[in-house]
Amino acid sequence: MKLYFNARFYSMDDQDNIYQGILVDKGIIKECYKTSPNLADVEKIDLQGAYVFPGFTDSHTHSFEGGLYSMGADLQEARSLSEVYDLIDESPVIGNYKFAFGLDENKLKEKRFPTSEELDRVVPNNPLLLRRIDGHSCVINTQALEIIKFPQALAKDFTGLLNKENNDVAAHTFHNTLTDEAIIEAYQAADKIAQKSGLTSVHTMIGDAQYSYNHFPLIQDNLARFTTNFVLYPQFFDVDKALEAGSKRIGGCILADGSFGSHTAALTRAYNDDPTCLGSLYQEDDFWTSFVWSAHKNNLQVGVHCIGDKAIAQVVNAYVKAQEKDPKDLKHQIIHNELMSDESLALMQKYNISAVMQPMFDHLWGGDNLFYAKVLGIDRALKTNRFKTILEAGVLLAGSSDWYITTLNILDQAQAAISHHNLAERLSVKEAIKIYTSNAAKLEGAGNKGIIAKNYLDNMTVLSQDPLINNSFLNNQIKAVIVSGDLINV
Template identity: 30%
Template sequence: MTERTARTVLLRGGNVYSPADPFATAMLVEGEHIAWVGSDGAAEAYADVADEIVELNGALVTPAFVDAHVHATSTGLALTGLDLTGCPSMAAALERIAAFAADLADGVLIGHGWDETKWPEGRAPSLAELDGAAGGAAVYLSRTDVHSALASTALRAVTPDLAAQPGHSADGPLSRDAHHAVRRAALAHLTAEQRRAAQLATLRRAAELGIGALHECAGPDISSEQDLAALLALAAETDGPDVFGYWGELGEAGVATARRLGAVGAGGDLFADGALGSHTACLHTPYADADHTGTAYLTAEQIADHVAACTEAGLQAGFHAIGDAAIAAVLDGVRAAGERVGAARVRALRHRVEHAEALDDKAVAAFAELGLTASVQPAFDAAWGGPDGMYVQRLGAERAAGLNPFAAMLRAGVPLAFGSDAPVTPLDPWGTVRAAAFHLTPEHRISARAAFTAHTRGGWRALGRDQDGVLVPGAVASYAVWDVADLVVQAPDDRVAGWSTDPRSGTPGLPDLTPGVALPTCNRTAVRGRTVYLAS
């Protein structure tokens, strides 16, 4: 384990993003906490006591980002292995699969990121086409939304009772229970060394991007107890981002397992439904391009039982819910739990809903009423929104335009915590802030300042730690240092234009996030006062 002695670090000569002093240029860190922020002149009093002085040379210092929804092992496997994200065609994807399969000595080839909606062929590979590329290897390839997957014949053969599972297809992608089964079979073939390497890759990449904390959304259908335990142990013994685990298993068993593993909640990817891209998000009205309404995994009664059990245990609950019918079931269940164990007790725990995409005004109001935290991913809109995006293909233009209503949620007082759902979308914190500020549906846009808060302090508030995620004396010293061009202040009445560099505003500035402008680059990340990344 790395030695972690308390040190005093003085940063000076930059721009410190702090509500304690909007003109701050220096910051003092003592041990794990921020001790002071202020001017360079006042900082001279601390120069003699500092163990280290960091000359910022005009750099921006902000709270480190919090990614409120990740899957570390899968993300690391995509970072270090077969990543099909951005493949221009099915043919190109098959060529990439064949190249990786040719180098596979044994075990399972695991990859991620294919998206047939962006391919000219307009479809996923058949089983015969996949087997041809795999050359006999066992292959598991998750779709970009991670709610369906391609599996070669060799992998299907070692997955028990696969053909009897809901969502099985003899020739195409697997979804629902069949997907969960084949994913478990694939991940079971990972060695401890492969898992550790993948998790380390994710932690290192997060640190390079100025991310100081991750919420790992684990569970029996998305990973395993062993996977979460290994990740939490790895984070504790290495210098890197803090990791907070969620365990997505229903009822008393889920509460007990979450407690045993040291998870902060029994939720995360506890699936109420699936995803829009895989036609498994649960809707009130059928898909525009399919004659069904998706898949409901949980009833309102099951949700109520789980929320009540978590509330009695003092543990945060949470559910994956994307479609409007799934969200309605969650809201009905949480409300019923409140009637059973007390609405104030339910509200106090800030139970979470992951993704929460298809919300109308009534649902937004219910989120506020029930004290629910919305753990959302703005990059989903950047990837699949807009007039030509996947959302319109699946739902039609009118319904698609209602997805991810961040502005309405903020107006109603719904707490937002931003994440990536990596590997579904990449770890990319400034890109996430930009995606929220420049939502492809203009009425859903929020200010860059509000988006930045949702991706920093919002992640800590989702954990019940309201004092952190901000650079003020007494807060945990998890921060990042950025090379930026001009800092700007957004006019409050114009969420797209109206950028100003006038210092008289008294508001800390942020980088210009206008699409096409280069995003900031991180040159240092610190977690609880320890430097975990330093650019070479």
């Protein structure tokens, strides 16, 4: 038995209970004390005046890529092509490969992607995969070109940039040639980063959104090697295989549409910066209706990547059809849900459909003169990432990073949620905490997570400052996470 004491424990339960001591045994909370108890024969752990919350959960990540790329070059801060080349040059070779991620060509002074030829000068002898910040395009060098088998011949004027299916095929080739041990290593790196980020549970998408089974069983069999509770999603369309693997869910970033950045997100009204373009739906209505139904009837929760209002409406509609035929409490997910119409919101409320969203997207791209306003126009930019509207409508909202796309750090994510560019969509500190704790547990269908309470898992996150008093997550530090019976200082 362990007694954690000398801290303020916010239960985040419906009664807003606050405790002074928590007794745990073998990863389970045995008792919560309103005043610090005097117990004999227990190990006493002094949390030194810290503020403790239920363990934070990130409800949507690509932790394999996040872990893998964390060992490669992070280009998020690059502002010129020469900085890009330097960062790639300094990064280590992983297996036989070089990886780079987080490139936003709009932030480079040249405002363009590097070419294969330019990358060959930096990495002449290893295949290189350089992914755009949204993951929807990548650039490869000549060595990579030689190992990737594309389904269709590349354009004659190909200079290294890949989109859509070719982007997936390139990433897939790199990821699938890693050994099992390298894959586990990537998850171990992700595990460590999750702890440092203040997380005790992380939902992670496994597979490449194509029809690949990839390494779902490998990770499932090795879950005991990780401290973080990874919640696994087989990210593909094969319902039988998901059932065979014992999964409770299917999908993830299986794509209903693409991204605003590549003008592939499906809109009902044309792009502001390209009046001829409406983006595109990647599948027909019937495809989603039949896929969702086959998962739904087998009690699998479904998650689908939907960015534009047209794609969101399409997938919501498939969920509605399944729910009308046979109502269930599966909380099917609209992932990203960036530009949701009022009609879709009403249906999500009525048919128990959840929203799994990324506050960091607004932080990076919201505001009057930033990316959303440029591609969508200000009127629609004001309708992006509608966190408060969604909560007020009574729709289940879970917070997430889409890591490796944005940072996994929970303080940065929660701060983004309370400082939305659109004042009307800002969450309170308490709401921001809930979308990463109790709401995440509801999304997962985990009855023993998300609050600090007797008989719940001992998952807790220990902070140096009290965000509820400070009304901010800034100038705060993640001191430790408590998970599966262990206190891990970070």
